Amino acid sequence: xxxxxxxxxxxxxxxxxxxxxxxxxxxxxxxxxxxxxxxxxxxxxxxxxxxxxxxxxxxxxxxxxxxxxxxxxxxxxxxxxxxxxxxxxxxxxxxxxxxxxxxxxxxxxxxxxxxxxxxxxxxxxxxxxxxxxxxxxxxxxxxxxxxxxxxxxxxxxxxxxxxxxxxxxxxxxxxxxxxxxxxxxxxxxxxxxxxxxxxxxxxxxxxxxxxxxxxxxxxxxxxxxxxxxxxxxxxxxxxxxxxxxxxxxxxxxxxxxxxxxx
Numbered sequence: 001x002x003x004x005x006x007x008x009x010x011x012x013x014x015x016x017x018x019x020x021x022x023x024x025x026x027x028x029x030x031x032x033x034x035x036x037x038x039x040x041x042x043x044x045x046x047x048x049x050x051x052x053x054x055x056x057x058x059x060x061x062x063x064x065x066x067x068x069x070x071x072x073x074x075x076x077x078x079x080x081x082x083x084x085x086x087x088x089x090x091x092x093x094x095x096x097x098x099x100x101x102x103x104x105x106x107x108x109x110x111x112x113x114x115x116x117x118x119x120x121x122x123x124x125x126x127x128x129x130x131x132x133x134x135x136x137x138x139x140x141x142x143x144x145x146x147x148x149x150x151x152x153x154x155x156x157x158x159x160x161x162x163x164x165x166x167x168x169x170x171x172x173x174x175x176x177x178x179x180x181x182x183x184x185x186x187x188x189x190x191x192x193x194x195x196x197x198x199x200x201x202x203x204x205x206x207x208x209x210x211x212x213x214x215x216x217x218x219x220x221x222x223x224x225x226x227x228x229x230x231x232x233x234x235x236x237x238x239x240x241x242x243x244x245x246x247x248x249x250x251x252x253x254x255x256x257x258x259x260x261x262x
Contacts, residue, residue, distance in 0.1 A: 026222055030144060030152060039145045048150035055116045056158035063111070063162060067169035074103070075174030076181065083182075092196030095174065100197070101204045101260070102253075104167035108159055109212035109249050113242070116158075117220045120151055121241040124224025125234045133225075152217045159213030163205055208256055215248045 033039045075095055082091045124147070127133050136143060171193060178184040223241025227233050 023222060027218060030148060030218065033144045033149050034153065039142075039149055041145065044145050044150055047146065048154055051150050051154035052157060054119075055112060055154050056162055059111070059115060059162075063166065064169060066107075066111070067166045068173045070103075070107070071099075071170030071173030072176050075099070075170065076177035079174075079178060079182065092192040095171070096193060096196045096198075096201055099170050099174075100167050100201045101208075102257075104170065105159070105163040105205055105208040105212060106249075106253055108163045108166050108209070109216060112155070112159055112162070112213075113216050113245055113249065116155065117216050117245050118238055118242055120217060121220035121224045121238045122234065124221055125227040125237045128224060128227045129229055129231060129234060131229075148217075148221050151221065152214060155217035156210055156213035159216065160206065160209040163209040167205065204256070204260065208252065211252050212249060215252070216245065219245045219248055 078094055078098060079091055082088060082094055087094070124133075127147075133143060133147075136146070175184075175186060175189050178189050179186075220238075220241045223237050223244065227237040
């Protein structure tokens with residue numbers, strides 16, 4: 001019994017280590033292709049444009065509506081609580097930290113994960129099961145340049161741009177609450193935000209958005225590639241990929257909070 005337990009433990013540890021090393025290897029290869037000029041051929045650029053449209057542009061109407069709703073409600077709650085606890089002088093920094101540093105990139109990452117992450121995972125898994133990937137390789141088409149790289153770059157660009165847009169809409173819609181609840185004019189509201197925002201806030205937003213965008217596409221792609229040659233394996237692959245993706249998103253968010261607290 002004891003020998004069997006240690007054998008199972010050792011086998012699982014080896015499998016986990018092997019899987020981790022394969023993910024790291026795949027990540028490094030993708031990063032290498034990102035900085036390789038020859039990867040940006042006409043076919044890759046065409047796929048990139050289509051992926052950007054699907055990931056970012058197609059979601060804008062819903063995105064703007066959610067940003068407006070969350071902005072007016074959440075910023076209103078923040079201002080109300082700050083007023084209740086006599087923190088009126090810190091309202092600007094509280095709003096900027098919450099919206100720009102935390103909520104905008106995190107919510108954007110979750111939304112794009114649900115919309116595009118699952119779709120990319122399913123797409124790659126279906127291509128794997130139908131042996132379309134093997135066909136592309138037989139024609140000497142680089143899978144990373146043609147399939148993976150456009151999706152990774154589109155994910156990064158989409159999360160960065162939509163996070164910035166989300167933050168702007170939230171901060172703008174927050175003025176409605178300050179106007180009706182605190183009778184604050186726009187000039188005063190703008191001054192509070194401008195005086196509170198710092199370069200560090202932009203850097204946090206940018207770095208977190210890049211990290212989120214990268215894993216949102218990388219993990220579903222890798223999960224799709226790991227799918228077994230069976231149609232019944234596709235939903236399992238998508239489920240496992242989304243679980244890993246959400247774990248990675250929360251890991252990035254928690255790591256960001258720990259680093260900023262140092």
